[in-house]
Amino acid sequence: MDKVPVALKEYVMKRSILAVCAVVAIGLAGCSADAASDTAHGSKSETTSAKDSAPGTQMPTVKLDGVKTRLVFPDSNPPEGLQKDVIDGGEGRDIEETDFVVANYVGQVWGEESAFDSSFARGKATGFSLQQVIPGWTKGLAGLKPGAKVILSIPADMGYGPSGGNAQAGIGADDTIAFYVEIVDAYGANQAGDPNATLEADLASLPVEITGNLGEPISIAVKEGTPNPTEVTTTVIARGAGPEIGGEGTGVYIQYALSPIDNSKPEVSYGEAGPIRSTIGGGSIFDGLTGIPVGSRVLIMAPASGQAGSGDQPGFAVVVDVLGID
DSSP: OOOGGGGGTSOOOOOOOOHOOOGGTTTTOOOTTTTTHHHHHOOHHEEEEEOOOOOOOOOEEEEEEEEGGGOOOOEEEEEESSSSEEEOOSSOOOOOOTOOEEEEEEETTTTOOOOOOOHHHTTOOEEEEETOOOOOHHHHHHOOOOEEEEEEEEOOOGGGGTTTTTOOOOOEEEEEEEEEEEEEEETTTOOOOOOTEEEEEEEGGGEEEEESTTTTTOEEOOOOOOOOOOOOEEEEEEEEOOOOSOSSEEEEEEEEEEETTTTTEEEEIIIIIIOOOEEESSSSSGGGGGOOOOOOEEEEEEEETTSOOTTTTTOOEEEEEEEOOO
């Protein structure tokens, strides 16, 4: 789901089946429990040809029922083009098309009773970049605010039409799809940690040079003579004032700047891949963030594989800004 830059792919995250299969909306195959039953119904486009093809004017409504939350459709064709019914506009800054959004949602083919995907059914919100989703999500969620609740009606050309539908999820190439979305949070592509975080480390004594102040995007370079890490170490550079990162199973949203010890291939997430999500306890180098508050800036030194015993391969320095948790 997350676009992870090359050097971190070995050890940033070990994703669960749910994480891999989480969101049909971002171009993955449908993996929800309802997908098989939707496929059995057949594509909605197979039945609408017999109906009046005139666009409708009504939007679905939502029936909130916990894990069974569903959309209820009018007895009419879908409206023309991308439509959204904003139930709650949320608060804070406007979400941009380049943001990373955390949301709960349910998605259904227009007129179908069952969902092809639902984070409500999984019991956990899902995070994704608006640059990695279908256009109907990018355009439909941009301009809203965190906390917003919205119903989207997405025509085929802004959904799965260009890819010929999604047979596994029961979505035909001509199908209009609809979503009810609750935006939990959103992080900007260049968002960093707390600019007012309390400095705890002596910057001059760190093994990296950091370009960029607290609260700003950064890049790093490892100082000459720094020994190759033989184990993963975590050092708080500046401590934020947000909630502490929990233990196993806690999701943490971060930005980072990375450099191999030899400075051969530095990478940053700011403005490029954007924020990523890691799950504490998944075996990544970010497991050591447990107990550190949101808003903090943290240095992680790690062997090449993220584990001890990596031999002479150059390890990494990673400076992390903690944006949020779920």
